[in-house]
Amino acid sequence: MRHKNYEKYRKIIDAATKVFAKKGFYNAKVSEIAQEAGIADGTIYIYFKHKDDILISLFEEKMQEVLDNMKKQISLESDPLKKIEKFALVHLKLIQDNKDIAEIIQVELRQSSKFMKNYHNTKFFEYLDLIGRIIQEGQEKGLVREDILPGIAKRAFFGALDEMSRFWVLSKKPKYDIETASRQISGFFINGIKK
Amino acid sequence: MRHKNYEKYRKIIDAATKVFAKKGFYNAKVSEIAQEAGIADGTIYIYFKHKDDILISLFEEKMQEVLDNMKKQISLESDPLKKIEKFALVHLKLIQDNKDIAEIIQVELRQSSKFMKNYHNTKFFEYLDLIGRIIQEGQEKGLVREDILPGIAKRAFFGALDEMSRFWVLSKKPKYDIETASRQISGFFINGIKK
DNA sequence: TTAAAAAATGAATCATTATTCATATTAGAA
DNA sequence: TTCTAATATGAATAATGATTCATTTTTTAA
Numbered sequence: 418m419r420h421k422n423y424e425k426y427r428k429i430i431d432a433a434t435k436v437f438a439k440k441g442f443y444n445a446k447v448s449e450i451a452q453e454a455g456i457a458d459g460t461i462y463i464y465f466k467h468k469d470d471i472l473i474s475l476f477e478e479k480m481q482e483v484l485d486n487m488k489k490q491i492s493l494e495s496d497p498l499k500k501i502e503k504f505a506l507v508h509l510k511l512i513q514d515n516k517d518i519a520e521i522i523q524v525e526l527r528q529s530s531k532f533m534k535n536y537h538n539t540k541f542f543e544y545l546d547l548i549g550r551i552i553q554e555g556q557e558k559g560l561v562r563e564d565i566l567p568g569i570a571k572r573a574f575f576g577a578l579d580e581m582s583r584f585w586v587l588s589k590k591p592k593y594d595i596e597t598a599s600r601q602i603s604g605f606f607i608n609g610i611k612k
Numbered sequence: 613m614r615h616k617n618y619e620k621y622r623k624i625i626d627a628a629t630k631v632f633a634k635k636g637f638y639n640a641k642v643s644e645i646a647q648e649a650g651i652a653d654g655t656i657y658i659y660f661k662h663k664d665d666i667l668i669s670l671f672e673e674k675m676q677e678v679l680d681n682m683k684k685q686i687s688l689e690s691d692p693l694k695k696i697e698k699f700a701l702v703h704l705k706l707i708q709d710n711k712d713i714a715e716i717i718q719v720e721l722r723q724s725s726k727f728m729k730n731y732h733n734t735k736f737f738e739y740l741d742l743i744g745r746i747i748q749e750g751q752e753k754g755l756v757r758e759d760i761l762p763g764i765a766k767r768a769f770f771g772a773l774d775e776m777s778r779f780w781v782l783s784k785k786p787k788y789d790i791e792t793a794s795r796q797i798s799g800f801f802i803n804g805i806k807k
Numbered sequence: 808t809t810a811a812a813a814a815a816t817g818a819a820t821c822a823t824t825a826t827t828c829a830t831a832t833t834a835g836a837a
Numbered sequence: 838t839t840c841t842a843a844t845a846t847g848a849a850t851a852a853t854g855a856t857t858c859a860t861t862t863t864t865t866a867a
Contacts, residue, residue: 422814425814443638446853446854446855447854447856448854448855451817456815456816457815457816457817458816458817458818458855458856459815459816459817459856459857459858460815460816461856462855462856462857463814463815467855468855468856565796565800566788566792566796568787569776569788569792569793570796570800572772572775572776572779573772573775573776573797573800573801574772575775576773576774576776576778577767577768577769577771577772577775578771579771580767580768580770580772580775581764581767581771584767593761593764597761597764598764601760601761601764601765601768602764602768604804605760605765605768605801605804605805606768606800607804608803608805609799609800609801609802609803609804610800617844620844641823641824641825642825642826643824643825646847651845651846652845652846652847653846653848654826654827654828654846654847655844655845655846655847656826657825657826658844658845662825663826808867809866810865810866810867811864811865811867812863812865812866813862813863813864813865814861814863814864815860815861815863816858816859816861816862817857817858817859817860817861818857818858818859818860819856819857819858819859820855820856820857821854821855821857822854822855823853824851824852824853825850825851825852825853826849826850826851826852827848827849827851828846828847828848829846829847829848829849830845830846830847830848831844831845831846831847832843832844832845832846833843833844833845834841834842834844835840835841835842835843836839836840836841836842837838837839837840837841
């Protein structure tokens with residue numbers, strides 16, 4: 418199914434992205450998504466099992482793009498501390514350039530236990546782990562303090578970026594520009610963990 | 613209304629806390645809350661305008677407690693950097709001791725735009741601002757670097773703690789104990805911002 | 808060109824639940 | 838104790854919207 422007509426599959430995902438971002442998952446009607454995609458309600462059920470499935474698929478698709486992009490950008494830097502700087506900048510840029518996706522990842526996907534507890538979110542852990550590995554690399558190269566626990570540090574760093582994102586997603590006009598925000602956040606994170 | 617029978621009002625809030633935490637706001641039935649509270653469905657509508665109103669009230673109540681507690685604890689320290697350490701410890705302890713509340717604040721309340729965009733969340737901003745003021749105090753006393761923007765730093769620090777909380781709320785058994793986690797997080801935050 | 812298969816349609820179904828309200832119970836005043 | 842107002846009850850209502858499926862349209866391949 419997923420391979421028969423990828424184009425339409427994507428069209429539905431894109432429509433859903435808009436509608437979920439605007440209304441929130443539970444308040445979004447399947448018929449609205451269909452309308453936004455310019456197809457009939459029933460057609461959605463040819464491509465997706467049910468409404469939940471749209472959200473999950475949407476997330477998988479978008480997250481894969483984010484992940485690929487981030488890996489590529491990171492690999493351009495060799496210094497682990499520079500990689501952290503880069504991570505912050507790329508992450509916040511992504512949020513700014515894709516408000517709808519950001520809002521869904523931010524708000525909708527975290528939503529109920531249904532999604533976060535039951536659906537084991539591999540892609541998200543992979544993303545988090547990019548940070549973890551940078552920190553470990555930094556420790557191996559003697560740039561990062563040995564007593565830093567990468568499992569905690571990666572979450573702290575991601576959380577810092579993420580809270581900044583939430584702030585942007587939820588406020589009308591960003592108060593700080595991305596360069597400033599990313600410089601500040603990576604700045605004190607790096608200062609905090611370096612030797 | 614709110615003052616007539618505060619006891620029952622609280623009973624409903626407590627029941628809702630349990631049910632929302634378990635099922636998520638949208639999947640929680642008003643009748644389940646009523647059952648958990650040991651009252652009839654209709655009684656809920658004597659104390660609350662509608663389902664949304666329960667979530668909002670719940671949040672206001674709980675957040676006020678959290679806020680009062682945090683203010684008290686913080687005021688016991690005089691050194692701003694110690695205050696930050698204390699903040700982290702108290703915050704994470706709260707999460708650990710109140711899983712249900714944590715889950716709701718964490719997951720449910722951030723949920724749809726409905727709550728986060730339309731309902732202006734004063735209590736949350738007040739909480740965030742506790743951190744902001746500690747940082748400013750640190751700058752005034754010459755302990756924190758002048759180039760740190762408190763508006764960004766407070767979000768980063770809160771975000772770091774919050775992401776750690778999410779991890780706990782969503783995973784069965786905590787991998788790190790609170791003392792370790794809070795020491796690590798406040799540790800590199802303080803290192804990151806201090807002169 | 809034509810027939811079968813695949814894809815798309817959208818009106819109808821059907822379950823689900825928030826909310827209401829006529830009725831019953833309880834508490835407090837007289 | 839009795840009456841009245843305040844509370845509480847829970848069955849009935851009524852809207853909602855996800856999902857199905859009989860029918861139509863489009864595509865494919867012979």
